[in-house]
Amino acid sequence: MTFAFCYPKTVTPWLILLAAVSPLALRVEVEPLGKGATSTVVAVAVQVAPEEREQLGPRVRFHVEFWKGSQKLDDGSGVGELAGDGSFLLYREWPSGEGLLRVEVSSLDGSKAGVVERKVVVPVLDKPFVAPEGAPPDATALAPSPPAEEAVRFARPRLGTVVGTVELTLEAPEDTGEVRFFQDNQLVVVKNRPPWQLSLSLGATPRRTVVRAEAWSRDGRLIGEDAVVLSGSENRLEVQILLREGKGQDQPTRVTVAVSPPGLEEEVVLRVDDRPVARWLSCPCVTELPAQALRSARILVAEARGGGREGEAVLAVGTGTLLETARVDVVELPVAVLDAAGRPVSDLRPEDFHVWEDGQPVVVDSLGRSEDLPVLLGLAVDVSGSMEKDFPLVRQAVGGFLADFLRPGDRFFLGTFSWEFSLLLPWGSEPRLAVDRLAGVRVEGGTSLHDAVIKALELFRGKKGPRGLVVITDGEDTTSRTGWDAALRYARTMRTPIFPVGIRVSVLDFVFRSRLSELAAATGGEAFFVGKPEDLPAVYRRIGEQLRQQYVVVYRSPASSAGDAFRQVTVKVQREGVTVRTIPGYFPSP
Incomplete structure (x- = not known):
């Protein structure tokens, strides 16, 4: 693909950031590609200087912003895979007109960084954007998928002739031979001929209930499925994610996103972790995901908007295998x-x-x-290079906290994170082992905070009783494969209070402080910030009091x-x- 610059040619395309870190030369080119859902889809090509390619390795961190006046219209971060010529490609959707583009690229360890900042003119295009064959997920998601053909879908529910009942009609292809209706995952009725209708009593006191339908062909093939939520919230869209795994281990999984009330949706986006993989402007919303993509994913997220409402669904798929969503009573x-x-x-x-x-x-x-029940405690300790000076005191404080807090019957695990999360001690009850294991840890590398939060929370899966996760860190994430939004969504699924402890975090670092506070608030925990590691024992005492006095x-x-x-x-x-x-x-x- 050939890229044309969308900024004045009098400005050199190479810009070097002068900072305490080693400067990194960058080239950034922008090309408008087509009309998106609401604005213009553009490709942003970023290239590091050829002489830097070998030093950086195969991956870099990037952050891209697009401003119009004082309003920030785009703000995205991630990890880019460098091609052989040192380039990577981003697809974004921006409103037309003149704006300011800012692209920051850094090495994973933060030792080299560069910034390009300049004006960009985004045109209005009439031709719809079509993702090229083999395009990455962000490009695919910006190209709206048409409603699935030969799919099934509920029509909008209508009141029945009897008070307290609702009539549901499923729209299905002509070769449908059987429709199975389920209410809250319980089989209600099987229909063998059209019309594919179900009359359902809502009872004297309406309650939220999910009705799902499966359409099967005459030769026993599943055609598709859909779901509708009755007596749901009147202020938001109700979103359901339906998974149907392929018959073979490497066969793709069909994903159906169901939105209620039917017909209100104006945009539906499906994400694997924090990567958009599909986007629709109307339903049926059906796509297929490769088996490998789901095996390496942690969550599926579906977001919908329309009719002045919004809705979201999150499905935890675990690591390595899909997890069946269990009925929650x-x-x-x-x-x-x-x-x-x-x-x-x-x-x-x-x-x-x-x-x-x-x-x-x-x-x-x-x-x-x-205080009357055994407590489950998780600790995730930052051992990135920036923690080297403070780590001896941090290690001592962790050992003291465990020794003072744990009682007979309590269990804990201990993990560390830099480039990756490492489980030093699985669930156990002997605190003295923690200090010994931490003594052998090398303090070096980047900070994969988002990945650490997700992997630590996975260790709580399936466990019952009072619990809490303590995360000790001194700086913002620099090397995670998972974005902030995905980590926060995942934390909200686990119902485990998180107590982030920030060490020497500047009061001017508003973004990082607000993220730690948001993580705590979203999970029922509390964020703490200490100026020096000597203050950690007091923080641990307060965390211990809250965990021990938790209802x-x-x-x-x-x-x-x-x-x-x-x-x-x-x-x-x-x-x-x-x-x-x-x-x-x-x-x-x-």
Whole structure:
């Protein structure tokens, strides 16, 4: 592909960043490619100087921004795979007109960095953008996929002739010989001839319920499936992710994204981790994903917007194999209650708690306290090169924390991260081993914080009871394969409070501080920032108090389905002057 510059030719295409790190020469070219969903799709070609290619290795970090005036319209980061000539290609969608492009590229270890910043003129194009054959996922996702042909889809539900009932009609191809209707994953009825309709009673008290339909051909082949959510939220779109694995190990998996109410969707985007892989402007929304892509993925994300509403679904697919989404009936909610001085409140009773899920009040079935139950504790310690000076004190503080906190029956694991996450100690109960293992760790490399959060949380999968993950780091992520959005989404699926501890993080580093605080708030934990490692014992004591005085609120979800949509949770306590800290909601995937 030939790229034409979209900026004044009087500006040299090579720009060198002068900074404390070694400068990295860059060349950036931009070419408009076609009309996207709302604006213009452009290709951004980035090339490092030929003499730098061998020193950088096969991968670099990049950050791209596009500004119009004071408004930032694009902000993306990731890892680029360098071709033989030192280049990599990005596909973006920008509004027409003049704007400012800023591209920053750095080596994975941060030792070399360069920035290009200049004006770009984005034209208005009439020809729709079509992703070239073999294009990367970001290009494919910017080219809207047409609604799937020969697919199945629910028509918009309508009220039945009997009060309290709803009539559902499935639109299916002519060769359909059988349709199976499921309600909340339970088979309701099998139809052998059209019309493919189902009359369903909603009961005296409508509750959220998921109806799914499978259409089968006369020769026993699955044609497709769709789902619709009844009595869902009136303020957002309900999104479901339906997976159908191929018959062979290496056969692609069919993915159907179902949006309710049907017909309201204006844009639907499917992501594997944080990489967009498909995009539709109307449903049926069906695509196939390679088996290898899913084996290496951690989450699937589907986002939909339309009719002034938005919706999202997250499906945890694990690492290496797909995980079947389980029906979620019983929810264990970690709740911390603090008084005005920030001390845990420990004398509450079940009747003091009031809980709502998606706006519906629920009955608290039981209330446990972590001081009466074994606690699960995870520690992930940053051992990147920047931690070298502080690591001896960090290691000592970790050992002291475990020795003071753990009680008989408690279990913990210990992991470290730099370029990769390494599990030093699997689930166990002997704290003295932690100091010995940390003593043998080499402190070097980059900071893969996002990857570490995901891999550490995976160790909690399938475990019950009070728990918490403590993440100790001194700087922002530099080398993760996973983006921030994917890491945050995954954290919200696991219902495990995270306690990030930032060491020597500047008060001016607003982005990193806000991300650690966001990670804590999204999971019901608390973020801490210390100026020196000597302050860690006090922080550990506070974390220990919260973990030991944590409440476990148990209730039955009114949704009673295996849907993937985010479920908003609200908890209030009947006590004056207290602060309640818990997760703002959860994805039911685990």
